[in-house]
Amino acid sequence: MPEEKTHEQVVQNTGLEDPPVNLTTRFKSTTIYAQESNILLIPFDGSEISQYETWFDQAKSPDVMRYLHPNTSYTINPDQKVSVPEFVNFVLSSPKHAFFRIQHPEHGFISHISLNSINDEDMTCWLNFVIGDSHQWGKGITSSVVKRILVFLKENGF
Numbered sequence: 001m002p003e004e005k006t007h008e009q010v011v012q013n014t015g016l017e018d019p020p021v022n023l024t025t026r027f028k029s030t031t032i033y034a035q036e037s038n039i040l041l042i043p044f045d046g047s048e049i050s051q052y053e054t055w056f057d058q059a060k061s062p063d064v065m066r067y068l069h070p071n072t073s074y075t076i077n078p079d080q081k082v083s084v085p086e087f088v089n090f091v092l093s094s095p096k097h098a099f100f101r102i103q104h105p106e107h108g109f110i111s112h113i114s115l116n117s118i119n120d121e122d123m124t125c126w127l128n129f130v131i132g133d134s135h136q137w138g139k140g141i142t143s144s145v146v147k148r149i150l151v152f153l154k155e156n157g158f
Contacts, residue, residue: 127146
């Protein structure tokens with residue numbers, strides 16, 4: 001009589017199930033719709049570089065720069081200076097960060113919201129955002145997007 005195998009042994013021997021996908025990978029492949037504001041949260045794909053170079057240039061966007069943390073890579077702190085392309089490439093390749101473009105239906109790419117230091121074991125992360133297009137400040141976009149990303153996190157076990 002053949003020996004009975006556990007589910008795990010069958011999976012291991014046959015490969016019938018896909019390995020679990022970590023949360024960061026799932027987040028980086030999910031577009032989220034914020035119905036309240038009709039905004040899409042679209043995972044970064046690298047096309048954000050030219051717009052970021054405008055928003056995170058002290059001379060072109062002093063208001064945006066004023067609200068960023070002093071250790072943000074785009075500030076004038078020479079110890080922390082990182083180019084925009086280097087930063088976007090880091091975001092795209094990082095296993096612990098998921099950045100989403102905030103895509104406005106009329107104004108296009110206006111900002112980002114990010115999940116940082118994602119910990120699959122503790123189910124924790126940091127939530128950060130910046131509205132790069134200062135013309136969109138004070139319109140409730142951040143409130144709507146933060147509410148929606150919190151629901152998304154809850155749906156994913158956070």
